[in-house]
Amino acid sequence: MSNKIMPTYFNQLPVFFERGKGAWLWDLQNNQYLDGLAGIAVCGLGHAHPAVTQTITEQAAKLLHTSNTYYIAHQIELAEKLTTISEMEQAYFCNSGAEANEAAIKLARLYARKKAIAEPIIVTMHHSFHGRSMATLSASGTPRIQQGFEPLVKDFIYVNMNDIAELNEVTNKYGDRIVAVMLEPIQGDGGIQIADAEYLQHIRKLCDQHDWLMILDEVQTGMGRTGKWFCYQHSNIHPDVMTVAKALGNGVPIGACLARGKACNLFGPGKHGSTFGGNPFVCAVGITVIDSMIKEDILANATRMGNYLVEKLKSTLSKYAGVVTIRGRGLMIGIELDKPCMEVVAIGMKHRILFNVTFNKVIRLLPPLIINESEADEIANRIDKSLAEFYAIKAA
Ligand SMILES: Cc1ncc(COP(=O)(O)O)c(C=O)c1O
Incomplete structure (x- = not known):
């Protein structure tokens, strides 16, 4: 399609969505789709959630933005709630996951200064994804997103x-x-690869022994996606720095970098900032998201429906020899196939189901956390139809 947008997104699908409700979306022709992706782990509470909509309309009518030159009551309240559910101590608010990680990297650099390390190294993982800013793409162990942008920020x-x-x-x-x-x-983005509890505990031990910071990027895994508020809470450890974005705003752009213990108070006045970060509008929505998740017992639903959906997928898809594994935690699920399968996304659209493919051959499911059993059944059913068509084309 010809338009004036810089073509940064590959394989964009020719559909315009007009409205949504819960786990469902409708396009301009009024076709109804089941959302198995939630805007890539953003709309945890689903589309057009009544409490979120109410906060958006009420807050927009009252006050959108002032600036961090002044105290912001909603920001203080959200920091309180967010540090409580994350078991962290301080929050810095920004507008996206990349910015939250950029802040985390800056904290690490400041920590190095404090320790008089002139050329600090940050260890990150192959196949990781931390964002598209220069520091975060340099941190990401994924050459595909780095190519063309060299020289990278050094010492990852x-x-x-x-x-x-x-x-x-x-x-x-x-x-x-x-x-x-x-x-x-x-x-x-690395294909739903789970860090073992033992590995996380080993990193924690090394960080304690050597006085390093343990930084967890919970941009995708956070806010209930895996059945706990934050994924690290499955593993009996605590990070020093943690980042969150995506589902914190349910579609309104907000991110946060959280600190604890030795990572607190590294940012002093003038060390970091953002015009929009933590404005009254986005923070009011963040507060409502957390309150609604508690009120609706979303963590329990994500756990229950995650287990249910994985079992359903395992039984429904067992007939395909090409399905290598189905893995995940809560409602963050990957179906790994034996061959590249980017085209299955468009096939899914024909069967009116949204999902994407990461790591070339892993179907990624991140449905809204509010789904019920019949919607989970329907996800499995529509993926079954999509795979039947995909393998028939591949066999032909
Ligand atoms: C783990 C992780 N970190 C960081 C990001 C970047 O977030 P954003 O696109 O909001 O900058 C993403 C986005 O997909 C992500 O999944």
């Missing part, structure tokens, strides 16, 4: 997730220069 070292021996080697080699280890507890 990439290791293979869940490989404790490799981490120990890097510690021996660069220990004095390392200041932080940064990772996603489940790699989303």
Whole structure:
């Protein structure tokens, strides 16, 4: 389609969505689709959630923006709620996941200054994704998103997730220069790869022993996606820095970088900031999102429906030899196929189901956290139809 938009997104699908309700979307021709992606883990409470809509309309009628030159009551209240559910201590508000991670990287650099490390190294993971700004794409162990943007921000070292021996080697080699280890507890764009509890605990131990910061990117895994407020809460550890965005605003752009213990108070006046970050509008919505999630017992639903959907997918898709594994936690689910399957996304659209493909051959499901059993059945059913068509084309 010809238009004046810079073509940064590949494989854009020729559909215009006009409205949504819960887990459902309608296009301009009034075709109804089941949303198995929630805007890539954003609309956890589903579309047109009544409480979110009410807050948006009421707050828009009252006050959108002032600036961080002045105290912002909604920001203070949201920081209180967010630090409570995340078990962190301080919040810095921004507008996206990349910005939240950019703030986390800046915190690590400041921590290095404090420790008089002149050339600090941050250890990150191969196949990770932390955003598209220069520092966050440099942090991401994914050459595909770095190509063309060299020189990268320097001194990120990439290791293979869940490989404790490799981490120990890097510690021996660069220990004095390392200041932080940064990772996603489940790699989303990396193909729904789960960090083992043992691996996270080992990183925690190293960070304590060597006085490094443990930075968790919970931009995709946070806000109930895996059945806990934050994915790290499955693993009996605590990060020093944690980032959140996506579902915190249910579609309104907001992100936050959270700190705890030794990572607190590294940002002093003038060290960081954002015009829009944490304005009254987005923070009012963030407060409503957290309150609604508590009121509607969303974490329990994400756990229950996640288990239900994985079982359903396993039984429904067992007939396909090409389905290698189905894995996930809560409602963050990957179906790994034996071959590249980017085209299955468009096939899914014909069957009126939204999902995407990461890592070339992993169907990624991130449905709204409010789905019920019949919607989960319908997701499995429509994926079954999509795979039947995909494998028939591949076989032909
Ligand atoms: C784990 C993770 N970190 C960071 C980002 C970047 O977030 P944003 O697109 O809001 O900048 C994403 C986005 O997909 C993500 O999944």
